[in-house]
Amino acid sequence: MADRATLSVRGLMVAPGASPVTQTIAPGEIVGLAGLDGHGQERFLKVLAGLEQPAGGGVTIDAPTGARAVTSFRKAVASGIAYLPRDRRATGIFPTQSVLDNFAVSTLSRDRRFGLLSFAARRRRYKAYREKLSIVAPRPDASITTLSGGNQQKVLLARALALEPAVLLLNDPTRGVDVATRHVLYDVFRELAADGMALVILSSEIEEILLLCHRVLVFREQQVAAEITGEDMKSDTVIAAMFGRAA
Amino acid sequence: MSGFRRMAQRWRGAGFATVLLVILIAVNLLLNPTRFHPSAWGALIGLAAPLIGAALASAPVILAGRGGIDISVGPLMGFVNAIVIQLLFLKLGMSSPLVIVPAALLIGAIVGAANGFLATIVRIQPIVATLGTYLILTGMTLTILPAPIGPAPGWLKAMAGPWSAVPLALIFLFWWLVRQTPYYDQLMAVGSDDRAAYTAGVPVTKVRFIAYVMTGILAACAGLMLTALIGSADPNIGPTYTLIAIAAVALGGVSLAGGRGGLAGAAIGAIDIFLLQSVLTAFNVSTYVLQIAYGVILVVAVIMTALQERLSGRKG
Amino acid sequence: MHQTWFQSTNARVAGAFAVAAGLQIVGTLLIPGYSAPFAIRALLVIASLLAVASIGQTLVVILGGIDLSIPFIIGFANVVAAQLYGGGWNFGLVCVIVGVLAMLIGALNGLISRGLDIHPLIVTLGGGMIVQGAVLLWTGGFPSGSAPQAVSAFVSIGGSVGPLPVPALVPCVAVLTLLVALVLARTPYGRRLYALGSNPGAAPLALIDPVRMWMVTYAASAFFAAAAGVLLLGFTGSAYGDVGQPYLFQTIAAVVVGGAALVGGRGNYFGTIAGVLVLTEINTLLIGLGFRPSTVQAALGLVIVLLVSLYGRERHVSATI
Numbered sequence: 001m002a003d004r005a006t007l008s009v010r011g012l013m014v015a016p017g018a019s020p021v022t023q024t025i026a027p028g029e030i031v032g033l034a035g036l037d038g039h040g041q042e043r044f045l046k047v048l049a050g051l052e053q054p055a056g057g058g059v060t061i062d063a064p065t066g067a068r069a070v071t072s073f074r075k076a077v078a079s080g081i082a083y084l085p086r087d088r089r090a091t092g093i094f095p096t097q098s099v100l101d102n103f104a105v106s107t108l109s110r111d112r113r114f115g116l117l118s119f120a121a122r123r124r125r126y127k128a129y130r131e132k133l134s135i136v137a138p139r140p141d142a143s144i145t146t147l148s149g150g151n152q153q154k155v156l157l158a159r160a161l162a163l164e165p166a167v168l169l170l171n172d173p174t175r176g177v178d179v180a181t182r183h184v185l186y187d188v189f190r191e192l193a194a195d196g197m198a199l200v201i202l203s204s205e206i207e208e209i210l211l212l213c214h215r216v217l218v219f220r221e222q223q224v225a226a227e228i229t230g231e232d233m234k235s236d237t238v239i240a241a242m243f244g245r246a247a
Numbered sequence: 248m249s250g251f252r253r254m255a256q257r258w259r260g261a262g263f264a265t266v267l268l269v270i271l272i273a274v275n276l277l278l279n280p281t282r283f284h285p286s287a288w289g290a291l292i293g294l295a296a297p298l299i300g301a302a303l304a305s306a307p308v309i310l311a312g313r314g315g316i317d318i319s320v321g322p323l324m325g326f327v328n329a330i331v332i333q334l335l336f337l338k339l340g341m342s343s344p345l346v347i348v349p350a351a352l353l354i355g356a357i358v359g360a361a362n363g364f365l366a367t368i369v370r371i372q373p374i375v376a377t378l379g380t381y382l383i384l385t386g387m388t389l390t391i392l393p394a395p396i397g398p399a400p401g402w403l404k405a406m407a408g409p410w411s412a413v414p415l416a417l418i419f420l421f422w423w424l425v426r427q428t429p430y431y432d433q434l435m436a437v438g439s440d441d442r443a444a445y446t447a448g449v450p451v452t453k454v455r456f457i458a459y460v461m462t463g464i465l466a467a468c469a470g471l472m473l474t475a476l477i478g479s480a481d482p483n484i485g486p487t488y489t490l491i492a493i494a495a496v497a498l499g500g501v502s503l504a505g506g507r508g509g510l511a512g513a514a515i516g517a518i519d520i521f522l523l524q525s526v527l528t529a530f531n532v533s534t535y536v537l538q539i540a541y542g543v544i545l546v547v548a549v550i551m552t553a554l555q556e557r558l559s560g561r562k563g
Numbered sequence: 564m565h566q567t568w569f570q571s572t573n574a575r576v577a578g579a580f581a582v583a584a585g586l587q588i589v590g591t592l593l594i595p596g597y598s599a600p601f602a603i604r605a606l607l608v609i610a611s612l613l614a615v616a617s618i619g620q621t622l623v624v625i626l627g628g629i630d631l632s633i634p635f636i637i638g639f640a641n642v643v644a645a646q647l648y649g650g651g652w653n654f655g656l657v658c659v660i661v662g663v664l665a666m667l668i669g670a671l672n673g674l675i676s677r678g679l680d681i682h683p684l685i686v687t688l689g690g691g692m693i694v695q696g697a698v699l700l701w702t703g704g705f706p707s708g709s710a711p712q713a714v715s716a717f718v719s720i721g722g723s724v725g726p727l728p729v730p731a732l733v734p735c736v737a738v739l740t741l742l743v744a745l746v747l748a749r750t751p752y753g754r755r756l757y758a759l760g761s762n763p764g765a766a767p768l769a770l771i772d773p774v775r776m777w778m779v780t781y782a783a784s785a786f787f788a789a790a791a792g793v794l795l796l797g798f799t800g801s802a803y804g805d806v807g808q809p810y811l812f813q814t815i816a817a818v819v820v821g822g823a824a825l826v827g828g829r830g831n832y833f834g835t836i837a838g839v840l841v842l843t844e845i846n847t848l849l850i851g852l853g854f855r856p857s858t859v860q861a862a863l864g865l866v867i868v869l870l871v872s873l874y875g876r877e878r879h880v881s882a883t884i
Contacts, residue, residue, distance in 0.1 A: 021576060044612070058805070063786065066789070073767065077770060083768065085765075088762050091762075091768055092765055093765065094758045094765060094769075095761055095828070096760075097757055097761055097828070104754070105754060105758050106769045115750075116745070117749045121739060144765070200727075249606075313880075319712030327693065361758070363873065365868060369813070369872045369876060370877040370878070370879065371868065371872055372871075372877060373814075374629070374815075374821075375819050375825060375871050376871075378815060378816065378819075378864070378867065379864040379867045380864065382812065382864025382867070383863065384864075385857075386857045386859070386863075386864065387857075387861050389856075420627065445880045474634065490688055494685055494689070504682075506695060535700035535703075535704065536696070536700035537696070538692055538693075538694075538695060538696030538699065539700065540694075541692060541694050541696070542696060543689075543690040545688075546675070546686060546690065546693070547691035549686070549689070550589075550679055550681065550715070553679050553681050554679070
């Protein structure tokens with residue numbers, strides 16, 4: 001695990017004219033993002049990842065080694081942020097490639113020995129995550145498309161974790177994943193947070209957010225309509241905020 | 248008003264090609280008033296007809312999407328040219344248009360169906376399938392006709408010049424009719440998103456197959472126009488049309504990814520390329536400079552089309 | 564979705580090698596002297612030249628692109644190398660100049676295709692025509708000059724290297740094959756190439772820079788085309804601008820027969836080598852049987868279609884939903 005780091009969001013405007021968001025996401029925290037589709041929560045998450053530019057304000061990551069601004073995806077990854085995309089097929093897996101290839105693609109240089117990739121090193125690294133995430137893949141050199149949706153998602157999560165991030169951004173991580181696998185993923189997320197990682201989870205399922213997160217930011221019309229913590233974290237409060245009604 | 252807007256919509260993709268067309272016509276008129284005198288327009292149409300025909304032929308499969316392309320259009324033109332002159336006219340002595348035209352179109356339909364069978368039913372990637380047909384047709388043409396031979400039947404030779412507007416007009420009439428049918432909407436739907444089209448109940452394979460047959464038939468028309476223009480049979484000319492026709496289609500705003508553009512754009516792209524050649528010739532520079540300029544303008548024009556599409560896409 | 568062994572890339576490559584071996588046996592049975600040492604040497608040299616020219620096409624196809632500028636770059640390198648060497652330049656320097664120029668052209672092809680999202684078919688065709696025109700302009704259409712003796716000896720069918728009865732080109736191409744395979748399988752570049760070809764949409768999130776990859780890969784393609792052009796200069800003895808033309812479709816055919824899919828993310832260079840051998844065998848066999856080149860060409864087309872319909876079929880649209 002890399003150094004712990006805090007994600008600071010200062011005066012961030014998701015869209016022009018929206019009221020700015022200021023947030024600090026600390027190590028060990030699990031923050032949920034909720035909202036009706038297209039109300040800015042996904043854009044917010046992508047701005048955190050450096051994938052989209054905000055209409056104002058900015059994101060920095062504060063590690064013991066110093067603070068760095070997140071202005072592009074590459075910089076975000078270099079400063080310890082990992083991002084798990086929403087659409088597994090369009091922006092996640094490489095369908096003609098093996099499970100191992102899919103796992104290692106973001107962290108290729110770590111398997112390099114004397115200039116060439118060591119398959120043994122790659123297999124060793126994969127094995128650690130396979131156990132941690134209990135990935136069911138009979139043959140790691142088989143095509144990723146031979147795995148179930150849930151196991152494909154676990155491989156993608158392993159790919160993100162292999163970057164050893166301090167902050168993990170998850171875009172609807174249990175979409176199209178079976179119930180058993182969901183619970184495995186929940187346990188993993190909790191463990192990661194307990195080890196000091198900061199997690200931001202966007203989910204279209206309120207139950208999931210209530211189950212996992214320490215607090216939730218509810219988006220409405222491109223701004224944070226409510227920040228809900230502790231006792232107030234109930235589904236009617238969240239739904240009321242999503243629809244812009246008083247609870 | 249709404250009709251006008253629809254028209255503008257339809258031409259937007261070919262926007263840059265249309266601007267280029269106007270500029271090229273003006274430049275040609277200035278540089279070469281005699282060659283572009285209205286009385287010479289008939290001859291010009293005849294000269295441009297095979298390229299326009301080849302571009303029109305290339306369009307349907309490209310519109311059908313998912314890598315749809317037919318690089319055998321040029322060789323098919325050459326094959327039709329060789330069969331019509333060498334076999335039908337010189338060997339069998341048949342010169343009647345009532346024999347030659349249906350025979351040519353039938354050959355086109357058969358080759359198109361073969362391509363369609365390979366690309367949509369056997370499901371070989373279209374560029375590979377038609378590369379196979381390309382080699383087969385080129386080889387067969389050279390076997391039937393090892394060296395150029397002539398002449399062509401009188402009526403066919405007379406089709407060069409102003410009369411070559413007739414087959415082109417017929418092609419456009421045919422395409423206009425196609426546009427009135429549900430098939431056209433299915434073709435464009437398959438071209439822009441075949442999965443969505445399939446889910447919506449469109450017979451994707453059948454739609455694509457028909458596109459290949461149409462391409463084959465149109466390529467046979469282009470082959471007849473080529474025969475009219477050269478008034479003889481030449482085994483080496485046909486294949487040269489393939490790549491330039493695809494370039495013309497791309498220039499005319501037909502997306503090589505499918506689902507966007509139409510035959511009008513393809514024709515404009517082809518006319519652009521023809522006029523470009525004649526502008527460059529008018530400068531009386533060496534053919535080498537001509538080729539460089541030709542390549543540069545082709546690349547620049549395609550870049551401009553892409554940029555313009557990107558801009559209009561952002562606005563829309 | 565389950566893949567049977569028959570559909571796997573390894574099976575395709577093995578199949579293509581088997582076809583090549585089968586053709587060699589058929590040739591030996593039908594034509595006296597088909598397996599004579601000289602005939603085999605000639606076959607290996609011709610196949611080696613095509614193999615060098617096809618390296619770039621293999622890389623570009625794995626990336627999901629296509630390179631039509633290869634024949635023009637071959638002609639460019641062929642003529643420019645002869646012209647400069649004939650003008651008294653040092654041949655090593657000539658090779659460096661030709662190689663660098665070719666890579667610049669290739670990088671530009673990649674930059675325009677990916678950076679502006681224009682189909683590489685059009686970009687590489689236009690770029691190729693410009694290059695060809697420039698070469699013709701420079702030489703006035705009549706290139707002069709020749710290759711140094713060393714290059715001719717390197718590719719000569721009658722040549723030998725140490726105890727091997729083949730010119731140095733053949734073992735060099737064998738080593739090059741291993742190197743290319745190593746780069747594809749065991750370097751970050753190789754793995755990124757497959758990933759980008761497999762799913763361009765996912766690549767940026769996996770820290771792959773698509774524009775850079777396209778520039779590097781098209782530059783490599785142009786470099787190997789230029790190498791083939793210089794080798795062909797040694798093979799034919801004199802410069803000829805159109806020397807590369809047969810390689811336009813042959814490189815694509817070799818890659819495809821070797822089991823790569825033109826949609827990207829699949830294939831490897833061993834497959835291309837198998838494809839190269841199949842094409843060279845068919846050519847030699849049919850010409851040996853007395854067929855005319857035109858018939859040979861038609862047969863080649865037929866074989867491509869047959870082989871690819873055996874193992875190169877795409878999935879039905881319903882299987883992609």
